[in-house]
Amino acid sequence: MTHPVDILLVLVILLNFLVLGTPALRVTIRAVAVQGAILAVLPLLVHRGFGWRVAAIAVATMALKGILIPGFLQKTMRDVHIKKEVEPYVGFVPSLFLCGVGTGLAILFAGNLPLAPEHVGTLLVPASLATLLSGFLVLTTRRKAISQVVGYLILENGIFIFGQLLIEAMPFLVEAGVLLDLFVGIFIMGIVINHIRQEFSSLDTDLLSELKD
């Protein structure tokens, strides 16, 4: 726990709990923004050698995950006049409990996988899996389309943490591509959200249930 990376990762995990425990959309979007900003710092700490590539990734991550995407989500939230997540499919307390169980399982599972010597003892793998599971939980248990997008972002954040193990093997072009795809994806989801509101005057994905067998 002395390593600064681990302190940041504990913060990331705590933010997962915050998102799952609050009904206020504004808070969840803020939490995701803070989480994104923390992730932007990670590459600088994981890699002692301060190359231009690592710096570029940090800057791009800060810009996209810390500022642009949360800003875009907040704008969407204002445009569609939605402030609160009401009546999620799974209540706030049970989902916090599930998140705790998921985090515990992630730590157990990560302990069973072989690691490179330089990664042994860090929280990178368990934090990555725990964040991924939390994201999945938000995505599947929330009714509002914006909340689902927040869940998707958290899921991607979990994958980003895992990517830190591999920063040498992932050429810059691919990393840029991943971030760009993420941004465009969120952007298109935002457009669809706007259309959902116009069509249904609400953002409950419950209303999207006409298609079935």
Next chain:
Amino acid sequence: MEIGLVLLPLVAALVAALVPSARVRPLVVPIAGFLHTALLAGLVLGNVSSGRGFWLRLDPLATVILGTVSVLFLIGAFYAPGYLVLRPDRDNRVFCAGLLVFLAMTSLLTLAQHLGLLWVAMEATTLATAPLLYFNRTARSLEATWKYLMIGSVGIAIALLGSLFLAYSAYLGGGEPSLLFDDLLAGAGSFSRPWLRASFVLLLVGYGTKMGLAPLHTWKPDAYGEAPGLVGALLAGGMTNCAFLALLRVYRVVNAAGEGAFARELLVFMGLVSIGLAAVFVVRQRDIKRMLAYSSVEHVGILVLGIGLGGIGVFGALLHAINNGLTKGILFLSAGNIQRAYGSKSTDDISGAISRLPISGSLFLVGFFAITGSPPFGPFVSEFTIVNAAIGGGHPVAGTIFLVLLGIVFIGMGSTVLSAVQGRPGTASAGTPYRDDLARTAPILVAAALVLLLGLYIPAPLVSLLERASAGLEALP
């Protein structure tokens, strides 16, 4: 050289976006489609291919899949102007550009020789198709688009995690950190096994979601049901084949690492589950497009089943990728015409399609016989090869289950299709002015001719290409 296959449609997309006239714009699509197919044919015939170390390469596997996608796109592209003429109410700028970006991204995906680039292209393909699904701007198409985006994005996120696991498995194995498939294949022997197995499971789930393997298919009936027939054809015949190729590239690495048996077991299982689920849902399905979606679930199941069986099953699966792609073209385009004529896609309203639309109705029936594996059409040959691989390769149980399920699907689809094409047209269809004409039937006729040809005679160069592709897939370094 290969980069031209990606850049050409991208430039065409830009042109389509800039053309001011909604009447002229759709013509960009067939022109670009033709140039793409011609360029691809030139590269294949000229034996042009980059060597090791390049990020894009037209290898045999890429040739098989991109060739199918390119020809299917060409057929769809010639259909597009005839379709868009009927939709003057809809702005087609985004639609035309989206079609061409889809072609560019599928080209990038098939040519990609890099694990990360492959993933980026898959995600880009998904994003390019989302506006195509929402072309009709109805509440139902909105719902389908949202499900498609969310489920597809999560699937692709899982595939990214799987790619990272695979990379970490290679990292632990030592050697040069590289995500090029050539380097991964060369170093596969020393990979960390636990990470490799976990990565294959994640990649199977991730790319399996894009293929629409059961139980990850839930977006498919909605997306195919609500999309225009043209988009349904490109998704069912193009996108699924591209995701299949992505899975094959990964399978090849896993196989080279000596975990092929583990992977094949999973593939056989997923394949049979998909075919089984399709058999359950295709029975008594009244919506003709949702029926086609379940047929697509069935056929992606057949593809992975063939790979999982190994031996000649691999050859059969690659041949089936071609046959299935083209046959889905016949089915979705003719179903689109039928839907337009009746203003409905339910057999509650559709009857007597052959007398109402002699050409589209007959082609729909022909497509049904082809896709269910009746001779003398192409899918019969490829499905027969896969059955042979099962019986001859020591999987008699899998082979028997496969045959029984094929029979159920035939009967299930048959009752829906026959009730749509036979009998007298109801009064509902009299109200729509839609008539078959050359622009909307000739492309389907071409697809039907190709499927028939592949059933009667497979040209020797194609056999040799398929043999090289399947040998490369199974080869151990």
